[in-house]
């Protein structure tokens with residue numbers, strides 16, 4: 718393994734540790750758990766196309782939701798999931814809409830979608846709009862997103878500060894130790910080369926003495 722490879726290998730546990738510390742998780746995934754619509758806005762008998770959309774996000778079509786007064790439940794791993802990502806202490810303006818071929822899309826409801834709504838221990842949050850829909854969302858990581866703001870922010874900040882100090886010291890010591898090991902190996906190699914050179918020089922010196930005395934190497938005498 719190269720020196721750089723080894724260094725990143727040592728930093729990997731630090732990064733894993735970093736991601737485990739609450740407050741370092743910067744975004745959480747939101748999935749749709751279930752939805753029931755009470756009304757379709759299509760004039761004709763055509764099936765409705767309901768979609769979820771947050772401002773500045775992509776639209777998520779709900780391909781299965783076609784009939785009113787049917788509860789559709791999801792696993793969270795459907796091809797169109799997740800619905801959106803929430804960032805720490807930041808709500809999004811989101812809503813359910815129904816595509817309309819003639820006029821602009823119908824708004825079933827539009828509201829502020831906040832990570833702090835997921836207060837349940839199972840990370841679920843229910844949004845009900847009279848005569849329109851009842852939807853349940855799931856976000857298991859939203860609680861840890863909001864934990865910094867729920868508790869006093871100074872305590873949270875301090876905890877994060879200490880975690881950062883620990884992680885950085887581990888990283889610095891890892892690099893320092895790797896540097897020491899590399900330095901020692903280099904020194905060993907240099908020493909071995911010097912020893913070899915000295916050893917060879919010893920023979921050359923012997924040859925010189927033989928030349929000076931006019932004896933010459935044994936081979937030339939014979």
Ligand SMILES: *[C@@H]1O[C@H](CO)[C@@H](O)[C@H](O)[C@H]1NC(C)=O
Pocket residue numbers: 751788843845851852853
């Ligand atoms: C909405 O759906 C959830 C889950 O299916 C259910 O627990 C809740 O009672 C429903 N709420 C209303 C107002 O229908």
